[in-house]
Amino acid sequence: MDQTSITASDLRQMLAFVGEAITKEEARLNALDAAIGDGDHGITMRVGFNAIHTRVSSLPATAGIDAVLREAGVAFMGGTGGAIGVLFGKMLIAAGAALKGHLEIAPAEFKLLLDSMETSLATAGKAKPGDKTMLDAVHAAHQAVLELGNSQPELAMLLAHTSQAARVAAESTAGMLARAGRASRLGDRALGHPDPGAVSFSIVLGAMAEWTQRNFLRTR
Numbered sequence: 108m109d110q111t112s113i114t115a116s117d118l119r120q121m122l123a124f125v126g127e128a129i130t131k132e133e134a135r136l137n138a139l140d141a142a143i144g145d146g147d148h149g150i151t152m153r154v155g156f157n158a159i160h161t162r163v164s165s166l167p168a169t170a171g172i173d174a175v176l177r178e179a180g181v182a183f184m185g186g187t188g189g190a191i192g193v194l195f196g197k198m199l200i201a202a203g204a205a206l207k208g209h210l211e212i213a214p215a216e217f218k219l220l221l222d223s224m225e226t227s228l229a230t231a232g233k234a235k236p237g238d239k240t241m242l243d244a245v246h247a248a249h250q251a252v253l254e255l256g257n258s259q260p261e262l263a264m265l266l267a268h269t270s271q272a273a274r275v276a277a278e279s280t281a282g283m284l285a286r287a288g289r290a291s292r293l294g295d296r297a298l299g300h301p302d303p304g305a306v307s308f309s310i311v312l313g314a315m316a317e318w319t320q321r322n323f324l325r326t327r
């Protein structure tokens with residue numbers, strides 16, 4: 108009984124669970140976006156995860172975690188419009204490339220995943236931590252893993268730890284001025300409102316942590 112890693116089959120179920128979590132938060136994400144953007148962020152995320160579900164469901168059972176992540180990214184990008192579709196899609200594609208040939212996501216692979224996602228998002232989004240974007244949540248999650256150093260908690264605990272860091276970071280974006288993306292035109296009118304993308308990413312990691320908690324507690 109190995110409860111320390113996520114297989115490709117687990118990843119497919121996990122993505123479906125994350126999609127349900129995002130769908131439940133659609134109205135809240137739209138409202139957050141309406142405060143500093145055009146109010147469609149929840150719709151975009153729901154549509155993107157629906158596209159992921161359709162694509163991933165049609166993959167052969169032999170598809171590895173790298174292929175599942177890559178195809179999820181391609182589907183998200185193709186199914187949605189706007190900056191977030193490209194940025195979120197590219198992050199998943201980058202994660203797939205980083206995990207090429209790996210058979211499971213154990214703590215070491217989870218580190219690679221966050222590292223590749225942060226690099227992808229910072230490059231494609233031309234953003235830095237503190238710019239009030241999704242990157243703030245991704246960066247915080249990645250830093251939380253790096254700060255653990257050589258202490259290696261099991262994956263469920265690692266996910267809980269990083270999702271908490273992402274959630275705190277997403278909330279902290281409310282106090283930031285936007286320096287990238289559409290909200291940067293708002294100046295200090297963006298203050299008091301968290302970045303919807305950062306909140307989305309924290310929901311994604313939170314759902315991954317919850318899925319892992321539920322399924323790893325079960326005897327496999």
Ligand SMILES: [Mg+2]
Pocket residue numbers: 140144145146147148
């Ligand atoms: Mg929008």
